[in-house]
Amino acid sequence: MTRSNAPEALLVLPHLRVQNANAISSPLTHGFPSITAFTGHMWALQRKLVAAHIPIKLDAVGVVCHHHEEQVTDGYVKTFRLTRNPLDSSGQSAAIAEEGRMHLDVTLLFLATPHANNGVSAPWPLNQEAQFGEWAAQIGEVVARMRIAGGSVLPTRPKPGRRTRPWMALLPEDHDEKTRAFARWRRQWLPGYALVGRDxxxxxxxxxxxxxxxxxxxxxxxxxxxxxxxxxxxxxxxxxxxxxxxxxxxxxxxxxxxxxxxxxxxxxxxxxxxxxxxxxxxxxxxxxxxxxxxxxxxxxxxxxxxxxxxxxxxxxxxxxxxxxxxxxxxGYVFNDSALSRTDTENLEFD
Known part of the structure; x- marks a missing residue:
């Protein structure tokens, strides 16, 4: 497939309220869904965009957390709050399977490019602002019917001074303009913390x-x-x-x-x-x-x-x-680190 020469666009789904997301990210960690849960959500959303004939290709995802509430008991030793399952066919209590749940308020960001048709790259539409607004609204409706990290997406209430509706914009190609645009956008995501890699x-x-x-x-x-x-x-x-x-x-x-x-x-x-x-x-x-x-x-x-x-x-x-x-x-690079990309290629283990 030919890569599109069109500039990247930023798709933002602000302040998504996710209920009962999976808090156990791996056999050894818990406290927030794994980043693979969000890349998996990106792939699932990509398939739905193709089915809805929205010509957008999602390439990368970013996660900004505004609030999290892990469902655990209070105390020195914390345990997950487990649900009581219905009785089984014999009338006995079903076995309790430990599951970690948490409520989230997150903003998801996607880097997008035009979806190529039949291997031919396509440009963005000429009426970008109007078309981007229409696509963002459609994508917001699609995401509202999906799950994120196993959790249900709840309706986001409008709040004064806070942008809660999905939006989409082109990334400026000039470096200085791109930096100024990001400085303007990131104020909408504060207070919040982004999860970045530190290999x-x-x-x-x-x-x-x-x-x-x-x-x-x-x-x-x-x-x-x-x-x-x-x-x-x-x-x-x-x-x-x-x-x-x-x-x-x-x-x-x-x-x-x-x-x-x-x-x-x-x-x-x-x-x-x-x-x-x-x-x-x-x-x-x-x-x-x-x-x-x-x-x-x-x-x-x-x-x-x-x-x-x-x-x-x-x-x-x-x-x-x-x-x-x-x-x-x-994509995060620690400024004070002398590591290069080749140095960090093997910094993972299983």
Whole structure:
């Protein structure tokens, strides 16, 4: 398929209220849906756009969280609030399957290009503003009937001073104009935090662990960075024992280090794909089936005012059938990191 030469457009679904979304993002993490849930929503939405004859191709997705409420009990040890299932056919209580649920207020952003017809790239329509408004309204109606991360989309109430209806606009091609446009748009998404990728944190933590003990792996670095590692830290003059004070802290989590979190970023195949229809009870009998396990990395929740461009908060899915790796790549690059793209290619593990 020929790539369109038309400039990218930004599709924004502001302040979506999602009820009972899946809070368990992987076998090892919880607290927010996986980024793969939002890329999966993007693909499902793409299929519905094709069925509705809306000539838009969605290429990347960004997530801005304004509010989240995980359904857990209060206390020192938190547990999920589980639902009581109906009685089974014998009249007995059905087994309780643990499920994590949470309520969300999120803004979803999509980078879009014109959908090519018969392999021929197409430009955006001439009456862009009117056509974009019509498409955004149609897409809003489509999303209202879909699920996001397993949760139901509730109607968004109009609020004074807040843009709650879907909208769409072209990204300026000039760099300075694009920066000014993003600075104007991001004010609509505040207060809110965007989830971005921080693969460089794994390298930094692995380097630190390797200096302390030999044989440290990426898994060790991920587990070490995913928890609080409190140890006594001295304060005052080390030469004067009487004036030296001790406090418990995590040396690797310094003040101003950011709101970093362990996240799943995709899946790794465990073996070659099975032919379509050869695996019993598969959801889709017309698509090859492959068993996978989660791939983990690190992310950071960052306020929108700290970002300079819309591409920094976007995630793009990448598929490599040769290696069996299916993962999402973030467009965010940490300014103080000396890592290049080639350095971070293998910063994931399963």
């Amino acid at each position: 460089d944190l794994l390298t930094d933590r692995l380097r630190t662990l390797s200096n302390e003990e030999s044989g440290a792996t990426l898994l060790d670095a991920w587990l070490h960075a995913a928890r609080f590692n409190h140890q006594p830290v001295s304060e005052g003059d080390a030469q004067e024992t009487s004036s030296k004070k001790l406090r418990w802290a995590d040396p690797a989590r310094q003040k101003g280090g950011g709101w970093t979190v362990p996240i799943p970023v995709g899946y790794a195949a465990l073996r070659e794909p099975h032919p379509a229809g050869s695996v019993a009870n598969a959801r889709d009998a017309s698509t090859p089936f492959v068993f996978v396990e989660s791939v983990y990395s690190f992310g950071e929740w960052i306020s929108l005012h700290r970002l300079s461009g819309v591409h920094e908060l976007m995630w793009r899915p990448e598929t490599d059938p040769a290696t069996g790796l299916y993962r999402c790549r973030s």
